[in-house]
Amino acid sequence: MAVPVSQAWTVASYVLTQKLKGRKRYPLVLMLEPLFRCNLACAGCGKIQYPAHILKAELTPEECFRAVEECGAPMVSIPGGEPLLHPKMPEIVAGLVARKKYVYMCTNALLLKEKLHLFKPSKYLSFSVHVDGEREHHDFSVCREGGYDLAMEGIRAAVAAGFRVTTNTTLFDGADPNSVRRHFDQLMAAGVESMMVSPGYTYDKAPDQNHFLGKAKSRRLFRAILSNRKKSWEFNTHPLFSEFLMGKRNFECTPWGMPTFSIFGWQKPCYLLQDGYADTFQELMETTNWENYGAKSGNPQCANCMVHSGHEASAVDYAFSSLGGFIETAKKFMLKPLYPDADAQKLLNEWKPTAHTNPLVQIQGSSSDELQPVSGD
Amino acid sequence: MATEQQEHLKIEQLRQHNADELETIAGREKENLEGWIPALATDAEIREALEKAFDYRGDVTITRKDGSKVEGYLFDRRSGTSLEDSSVRVIPINDRNKINISYADIAALAFTGRDNAAGKTFEAWVKKYWEKKAAGEKNIQIEPEKLD
Ligand code: SF4
Numbered sequence: 001m002a003v004p005v006s007q008a009w010t011v012a013s014y015v016l017t018q019k020l021k022g023r024k025r026y027p028l029v030l031m032l033e034p035l036f037r038c039n040l041a042c043a044g045c046g047k048i049q050y051p052a053h054i055l056k057a058e059l060t061p062e063e064c065f066r067a068v069e070e071c072g073a074p075m076v077s078i079p080g081g082e083p084l085l086h087p088k089m090p091e092i093v094a095g096l097v098a099r100k101k102y103v104y105m106c107t108n109a110l111l112l113k114e115k116l117h118l119f120k121p122s123k124y125l126s127f128s129v130h131v132d133g134e135r136e137h138h139d140f141s142v143c144r145e146g147g148y149d150l151a152m153e154g155i156r157a158a159v160a161a162g163f164r165v166t167t168n169t170t171l172f173d174g175a176d177p178n179s180v181r182r183h184f185d186q187l188m189a190a191g192v193e194s195m196m197v198s199p200g201y202t203y204d205k206a207p208d209q210n211h212f213l214g215k216a217k218s219r220r221l222f223r224a225i226l227s228n229r230k231k232s233w234e235f236n237t238h239p240l241f242s243e244f245l246m247g248k249r250n251f252e253c254t255p256w257g258m259p260t261f262s263i264f265g266w267q268k269p270c271y272l273l274q275d276g277y278a279d280t281f282q283e284l285m286e287t288t289n290w291e292n293y294g295a296k297s298g299n300p301q302c303a304n305c306m307v308h309s310g311h312e313a314s315a316v317d318y319a320f321s322s323l324g325g326f327i328e329t330a331k332k333f334m335l336k337p338l339y340p341d342a343d344a345q346k347l348l349n350e351w352k353p354t355a356h357t358n359p360l361v362q363i364q365g366s367s368s369d370e371l372q373p374v375s376g377d
Numbered sequence: 378m379a380t381e382q383q384e385h386l387k388i389e390q391l392r393q394h395n396a397d398e399l400e401t402i403a404g405r406e407k408e409n410l411e412g413w414i415p416a417l418a419t420d421a422e423i424r425e426a427l428e429k430a431f432d433y434r435g436d437v438t439i440t441r442k443d444g445s446k447v448e449g450y451l452f453d454r455r456s457g458t459s460l461e462d463s464s465v466r467v468i469p470i471n472d473r474n475k476i477n478i479s480y481a482d483i484a485a486l487a488f489t490g491r492d493n494a495a496g497k498t499f500e501a502w503v504k505k506y507w508e509k510k511a512a513g514e515k516n517i518q519i520e521p522e523k524l525d
Contacts, residue, residue, distance in 0.1 A: 053436075144519070207494075215396055215398075276431075276455065277452065303399075
């Protein structure tokens with residue numbers, strides 16, 4: 001089962017309540033960013049490029065709890081930065097679990113093994129480990145050789161200690177679908193509960209500006225990866241979002257579905273784009289010009305976005321917007337279709353992997369040839 | 378939010394192609410703003426400069442009309458109909474408390490901090506990476522710099 005029944009029930013009854021209340025815009029997952037500093041410097045990431053005093057700042061547990069209560073979403077995802085660098089992360093997680101929120105603590109797992117004893121296994125807590133593919137690909141993505149081995153060690157330790165462990169894989173141009181499928185096998189064999197996969201966003205602050213997937217390529221890549229899937233694979237993404245990635249259906253963005261709170265406040269409009277901040281959740285909902293975002297709006301920043309934080313909530317909303325949508329979704333959840341597709345198989349068979357001539361690394365400096373470490377200050 | 382000039386590549390690409398048909402999408406053209414001191418002679422210049430400061434991933438220094446200075450990270454701007462009802466929000470270097478500064482109170486702006494999103498030597502690093510690999514080095518990595 002991709003998520004525990006209690007979690008599926010909590011989310012379903014929450015969404016139904018919102019619908020019955022007639023709320024047009026409601027949050028599903030709070031993206032809580034308690035800090036921006038990280039122990040990695042991935043080239044596809046546009047989240048960590050700040051001056052030192054910003055990277056050193058962090059939300060207090062009380063600020064986190066206030067945001068969670070203001071927002072009211074049943075699930076809380078804790079990205080960052082690397083949450084395990086926050087000295088009060090165990091207290092924050094314990095407080096959210098006590099509030100019966102389903103928490104996905106996103107981590108690169110470099111520190112997971114050594115910090116595991118600070119957390120308690122719970123049905124409300126899942127470590128969502130970021131692993132971008134097989135060893136070579138992941139290490140390339142995170143710009144650190146050995147990163148994959150550490151992440152997998154963290155996963156195994158957390159699974160052995162009885163924690164829920166899920167994974168999150170972000171793909172950029174050059175991803176090899178055959179390798180991603182092998183990667184899924186490896187993750188399931190390591191005992192993860194379920195996996196998530198999503199295309200990377202074109203962060204304009206990311207050091208690598210040349211490997212962002214366009215929609216046509218994304219759809220082909222995801223069709224190759226997610227069609228003809230194995231029975232053993234469990235995904236924690238909504239089945240209709242998976243179909244959206246494969247190009248089988250279209251969803252407009254639902255930017256308010258996964259609102260983001262950080263040291264700056266409530267981010268307008270979404271987890272990916274920074275178009276200003278609101279001081280309260282209500283202000284975010286009321287003062288954001290939502291019509292300026294999403295593919296339909298013509299906003300170039302949204303043009304190739306297929307990211308889960310903008311589109312998975314659309315799949316959930318669709319499922320609860322009509323009886324037909326509900327039945328269709330329920331069937332997909334229960335029957336877990338494998339999406340047999342001969343053309344996708346052909347695509348897989350003929351896919352030519354691109355060599356890693358452009359490792360994804362973050363660096364700073366001028367046009368010098370010298371290797372320079374990324375700076376946090 | 379990026380200005381039209383900064384969005385040039387992507388906008389050009391989208392003018393010519395349907396987003397649904399794009400194989401890869403153009404990244405961002407980066408402006409070198411480090412050290413820049415905009416003129417702020419007209420209202421339009423003030424708005425444009427503060428928009429760029431909002432987009433900038435380094436600290437800026439704002440001098441108010443009363444002579445006081447604020448150095449910090451400009452994380453938000455709220456654009457109203459006049460300079461009086463438009464403001465920027467800054468987290469100063471040594472204080473986490475956010476402060477509001479009206480556009481109308483700003484006498485000068487300087488992009489004093491390093492642009493943390495610059496990342497211009499990406500290709501150079503790729504070359505180095507493969508050189509190190511070829512030389513048999515192990516555990517090649519980019520470490521975030523120490524913050525203290
Ligand atoms: S499409 Fe939606 S989620 Fe993606 S960047 Fe735009 S507003 Fe954000």
